[in-house]
Amino acid sequence: MGALVAPFCVVAQREDYIMSDYRGRFAPTPSGPLHFGSLITALASFLDARHAGGAWLVRIEDVDPPRCPPGADAEILRQLEAFGLHWDEAVSYQSTRHAAYQTALDRLAALGLAYPCSCSRKQWREHAIYPGWCRDTLREPGKPVAWRLRSDLGLRPIAWQDRLFGEQAFDPAQLGDVVLKRKDDLWAYQLAVVVDDADQGISDVVRGYDLLDNTPWQRQLQAALDLPTPRYLHLPLIVADNGQKLSKQNLAPALPTDDDAVRPLLHQALVALDQAPPAMLANAPVADQLAAAIAAWDASRLQAQAFRPLPQG
Structure with missing residues (x-):
């Protein structure tokens, strides 16, 4: 499969601290600016990579252009930089990757693991999951089709050890x-x-x-395409006072980029990740907070909660 090519590339200086085979990534959808929930994911993935002496990449998951307003990707990169989360290689964009995805889909189809489907959600709304009507024969020839994974024929059941939530099986x-x-x-x-x-x-x-329950499909695809399987660490979701997950759809406030606001928010995020950052660093420069956090990062401190209230600060 081809190398990643970005419409524009932003590259952080690669440093001598990359001393291991660990390669992590943060992969936001540019449907709007990052919020505190996004910061938790970005920060945890960054600290996990840096503590391991590995590389940290940023991927913009812009495969759905109608959801991606112009300039949202650039704003996300500015927000990451404001919090000191600098990446190690060119930012990659999924919108440039059509050929690689088509190659994978063609292989799945040749293996009998992907099939065209003309059904609409309205047609199978009384079923909990899609009932597989087009698995063997296209139900309505001539209509537009989606392509689906034949989940009953791939590797199953799927079991793995999540680094926080333990043994998983689907x-x-x-x-x-x-x-x-x-x-x-x-x-x-x-x-x-x-x-x-x-x-x-x-x-x-x-x-x-x-995204934990997305992992079984991804493990099936990795097995079918003979691709390596990464380790997984799923993080608790931050929820607002009303119990809703912080998200762009729920109008979660955008992360600031001015230093006076960034410093205490970074400390708050470290608290939310159960890292017990020193109180004396609550308003310290971003570089100082991150240096201490990288050295002290311990994923085993994370509490295995699916949902976590927005910390007060």
């Missing part, structure tokens, strides 16, 4: 045949993330708990 067939390519010709998350993690040599994935 049967992907009970989750349904996930979409790999949409009817509007846009690539879906599951296939794109698997292809990109493999092409970038990602060894460790640190992301939110809301």
Whole structure:
């Protein structure tokens, strides 16, 4: 599969601290600016990579252009830099990766693990999961099709050891045949993330708990495509006072970029990650806070909670 190419590349200076094979990444969707929940994921993945002496990459997951307003990616990069989260290689963009995804889909189809589907969500709304009507024959020839993963034929059951939530086991067939390519010709998350993690040599994935049940499909795809499997660490989700997950859809406030606001918020994020940062560093320069946090990072301190209230500060 081809090398990653970005519409514009932002490269941080690669330093001597990269001393291991650890390769981590932060992969936001540029549907708007980062918020505190995004910061938790970015910071944890950054600290995990730096403490291991590894590389940390940024990938912009812009496979859904209607959801990605112009300039959102640049704003995300500015926010990361304001918090001292500097990446080690060119920023990659999924919007440039169509050929790699098509190659993977063609291979899955040749293996009988991907199939075209003309069904609409409205047609199967009374079913908990898509019932597989098009698995053997296209139900409505001539209509636009999505491409789905044949989850009943791939590797199953799927079991793995999450670094925080422990032993996990799922049967992907009970989750349904996930979409790999949409009817509007846009690539879906599951296939794109698997292809990109493999092409970038990602060894460790640190992301939110809301993606834990996506892992079985991704493990199926990795097995079918003969791709390596990274280690997974799923993080508790930060929820607002109303119990809703912090998200752009729920109008979570954007992260600031001015230093006076960034410093205490960075400390607050370290507290939310159960890292017990020294109180004396609560308003210290970003570089000082991160240096201490990298040295002290311990993922085993994280409490295995699916949801966590927004810390007060």
